[in-house]
Amino acid sequence: MGGIDFVDIHDLAQQYHFQQKGSVASQTITLFSQWSKLVFKEKERHCFFNNTKIYLNRPIIIRGHAMYISRSDWDNNLRPILFQKPNRLYCIVLDPGHGGRDMGCQSLREGLDEKVLTFDLAKRVQTLLLKRGYRVHLTRYNDVFVPLEDRVALAKKYNADLFLSIHFNTVPQTYVQGIETYIVPPLNEASSGRDTLIAADREYSSGIAQNPWNVLFGYCLQSTLIKSLHADDRGLKRARFKVLKEQTCPAALIECGFFSHAGELDKIKTTAYRDQIATAIVDAIGTYQQK
Ligand SMILES: [Zn+2]
Numbered sequence: 001m002g003g004i005d006f007v008d009i010h011d012l013a014q015q016y017h018f019q020q021k022g023s024v025a026s027q028t029i030t031l032f033s034q035w036s037k038l039v040f041k042e043k044e045r046h047c048f049f050n051n052t053k054i055y056l057n058r059p060i061i062i063r064g065h066a067m068y069i070s071r072s073d074w075d076n077n078l079r080p081i082l083f084q085k086p087n088r089l090y091c092i093v094l095d096p097g098h099g100g101r102d103m104g105c106q107s108l109r110e111g112l113d114e115k116v117l118t119f120d121l122a123k124r125v126q127t128l129l130l131k132r133g134y135r136v137h138l139t140r141y142n143d144v145f146v147p148l149e150d151r152v153a154l155a156k157k158y159n160a161d162l163f164l165s166i167h168f169n170t171v172p173q174t175y176v177q178g179i180e181t182y183i184v185p186p187l188n189e190a191s192s193g194r195d196t197l198i199a200a201d202r203e204y205s206s207g208i209a210q211n212p213w214n215v216l217f218g219y220c221l222q223s224t225l226i227k228s229l230h231a232d233d234r235g236l237k238r239a240r241f242k243v244l245k246e247q248t249c250p251a252a253l254i255e256c257g258f259f260s261h262a263g264e265l266d267k268i269k270t271t272a273y274r275d276q277i278a279t280a281i282v283d284a285i286g287t288y289q290q291k
Pocket of ligand 1: 097098104114168
């Protein structure tokens with residue numbers, strides 16, 4: 001269809017022994033097994049895997065009497081969550097976003113800088129991971145500016161098995177809240193925020209080769225955090241962030257909430273909530289390793 005390879009969702013159900021609920025007439029199809037539930041809705045460029053929102057490269061379509069997902073979305077976005085096994089996991093590099101002259105987002109009302117809270121949260125995660133026996137490095141150990149390419153180089157220098165960049169977010173719409181996780185898109189696929197390809201989408205980078213593990217890690221983060229924190233699910237998304245795209249180990253960037261949402265900021269500014277986020281991140285890493 002239009003030069004794109006699509007697969008019939010009913011065929012996937014048969015091939016992978018899922019039961020199926022819903023129909024083309026209802027524009028929603030659910031595939032489920034003892035462990036997994038996948039919900040597809042016509043025209044949506046995302047689906048839900050065990051109630052976690054997974055962004056797709058192309059919308060779900062209906063043609064005739066069948067509902068279709070693009071082959072690349074099945075292979076690159078969903079199969080890894082179902083079947084991928086993690087690699088060795090010993091050394092974890094945590095990347096507190098921003099630092100030094102780069103404040104990140106700010107709340108003038110509360111006098112809070114993102115760079116301070118990302119560092120605080122990374123330290124809390126580090127403490128918990130060390131207790132679990134991992135080797136842990138941070139990309140900065142104080143309030144200094146570290147260029148994005150240096151953060152990638154540090155992960156390589158430490159021979160990292162996993163890289164996690166930690167951020168908070170801000171948008172003009174003050175009603176927006178919740179958690180979102182980013183990983184690098186496959187080659188020739190756009191970021192979740194765009195429908196059309198740009199030149200950068202056609203350039204290979206080493207992070208692309210990590211896709212199956214990126215998806216598994218990203219899914220574990222997003223699903224664990226939204227459940228543990230009872231936060232809005234903004235989805236597992238794709239973006240060619242500089243700090244992710246040249247990585248040579250599985251890598252994700254997590255946005256742990258919005259400074260621009262008054263209620264969420266009230267939580268983020270407490271150490272108790274940041275401890276909850278840290279615990280959820282460590283639980284997600286544990287789930288990733290045990291898959
Ligand atoms: Zn940030």
